Amino acid sequence: DAKTTQPPSMDCAEGRAANLPCNHSTISGNEYVYWYRQIHSQGPQYIIHGLKNNETNEMASLIITEDRKSSTLILPHATLRDTAVYYCIVRALSGNTPLVFGKGTRLSVIA
Amino acid sequence: DAGVIQSPRHEVTEMGQEVTLRCKPISGHNSLFWYRQTMMRGLELLIYFNNNVPIDDSGMPEDRFSAKMPNASFSTLKIQPSEPRDSAVYFCASSPGRVSSYNEQFFGPGTRLTVL
Numbered sequence: 001d002a003k004t005t006q007p008p009s010m011d012c013a014e015g016r017a018a019n020l021p022c023n024h025s026t027i028s029g030n031e032y033v034y035w036y037r038q039i040h041s042q043g044p045q046y047i048i049h050g051l052k053n054n055e056t057n058e059m060a061s062l063i064i065t066e067d068r069k070s071s072t073l074i075l076p077h078a079t080l081r082d083t084a085v086y087y088c089i090v091r092a093l094s095g096n097t098p099l100v101f102g103k104g105t106r107l108s109v110i111a
Numbered sequence: 112d113a114g115v116i117q118s119p120r121h122e123v124t125e126m127g128q129e130v131t132l133r134c135k136p137i138s139g140h141n142s143l144f145w146y147r148q149t150m151m152r153g154l155e156l157l158i159y160f161n162n163n164v165p166i167d168d169s170g171m172p173e174d175r176f177s178a179k180m181p182n183a184s185f186s187t188l189k190i191q192p193s194e195p196r197d198s199a200v201y202f203c204a205s206s207p208g209r210v211s212s213y214n215e216q217f218f219g220p221g222t223r224l225t226v227l
Binding site: 038041042043044045046072087098099100101103104 | 115144146147153154155159167202204210215216217219220221
């Protein structure tokens, strides 16, 4: 079972920041927070991951609370192409462990 | 790099027929995963391999499902006999398999299976 809780859906105006929350209150010390997204009819795509520090890459930023029980994925300037289902996943440090997907958040970016 | 390649992209078959789905992982990746996605159950792991060896097949629904990885560049998922409830999108993914936090899984485009 997924170890995360996410809102089922969110809307965001195009050009605005999209902030997607995730609760992972049972996260262990050796588990990372990963975010993937799935655009309609495509395979999931990696976005970002982190352990305890905030992370940023060309796609998004990840803010993890100090107690690591929750995090927020931020898309700074959402576009229509960011409309997708976003999955927050906790996963131990390992080369081999599979991803356990929950239901994710369906983000709709509106023009 | 062409990414993970899956074939066929779409498959329509009749109940009772054998179905074989194929996957070519990214060259150099040591781990390969098969997932299934349905509206009811979402994305669920079926089986995964490390260095061509099956590690966990507890997600395989029943004996009608089997998966093989004869070499590092090819894997198959077979359903025999197929049933309408097997209709789903089947994804193959591969990852480098390093013991590292950055161990991104790359997904293929999926095979949409319809069993009539």
